[in-house]
Amino acid sequence: MTLQLLRQCHLLRRGVVLQRRELLRRDDCGDERKGLSERRHNSKLPSPCSFSSATQCKNSLLCNEEFFHRRDLGVFVRTQLEALYPCNRLEFVALSPIVGVVEADLKGPDGPAGYHCVPAETVTDEDFKYSFNGKPGIQVPNNAVLFPASVMEAPMFNGMGISAGRVLLRRGGSLPVHSHGASEILYVTQGAMNVTILATRRAYVNYLKEGEFMIIPKCRLHFLDNVGRGEAIGFAAYSSANPRFHFQHLEMYASNVPSPTLSRVTFLDVDQIRRNKARFNGTG
Structure with a gap:
């Protein structure tokens, strides 16, 4: 699923370039919308969003020329992905931070994009705060x-x-x-x-x-x-x-690598390595 999102992001970035060219040449939202549809059809690009009326098209990011003059294409792609894949359906937040509640559901799996999100309605005020006080460390x-x-x-x-x-x-x-x-x-x-x-x-x-x-x-x-x-x-x-x-002493002395081998590759005395292994519960 993550690969699918990366591909979607790549295609959207390609689509943004074409969309911006159309914006610079068209003032009328209806004509622009038609031009974008033809471009997407010819290049087989996915439609980043759809409009049920000219009003929706007029108010959309696709028609916001000022937005594109800032060339903030990353924000645009993020916005379109958020519309396509809400957080409570699929977590792609590792690709770019999103605006919204993304509290982790620690009961689920942890993947490259993070945890799945808990339902927004279950988030409380206290979830936004954390304190080191009273923690054992x-x-x-x-x-x-x-x-x-x-x-x-x-x-x-x-x-x-x-x-x-x-x-x-x-x-x-x-x-x-x-x-x-x-x-x-x-x-x-x-x-x-x-x-x-x-x-x-x-x-x-x-x-x-x-x-x-x-x-x-x-x-x-x-x-x-x-x-x-x-x-x-x-x-x-x-x-x-x-x-x-990654603590170096644990990776070396809490391992099962034989002490003579560690001695040869670290230039340390075998007896010292064995003492360290005994201290950190290593074997070998």
Whole structure:
């Protein structure tokens, strides 16, 4: 179904170009409507919408010349797709954020476009709000605690391509080397921390204090280290509704790869690898 939507989006984009040419040459909505129909018939393009009267055609986006002069074709395609595929029938929101209620139905499957949406009439005021207060958080080695706010915790993030999180580093604590499939903005709300992005031949090191933030590109290995005298707290915003963390120490030491093999490919001592495997419940 997602492939069908992508094809529909591609065809609509092709149709927009033809439609815009017709708009520039015709002032009368009836003539324009006829011209578009002929174009679609000849090129076998799908009709993005239909009109039952000249009034509906006159008020439509297809006849809004000012709209097309802005060349905001992405918005046009999104609008037409929304009309063709309402959210409660099919979720295509990963293609482009839509205006409306798209709260996730977590009881259903999670696909590339996100979860199916709950009925709009069941959404409440509180569904638009989320609080980290009172949440237990996820304990991470080296005295760090993660408080995720992804679509799993805040279903209203469904299809929006964004999510949030909070990280607490206790005194002397750090968040180990990791990456995630989303870009991140990390804003320090308390204390000070060293945020380092790892790269070949060098590292990008920044010391952030309260009120400062940093951009971390997706899939880049990085770590956080508390360099203050007390706790350090950061607020994170992600470019994904459900960013998945990939901690390097878990992928290496919680695996079943034999220790001698890991030693050869990581240049680490076998005994150290075995100690780490024992700590993180790995085998081999």
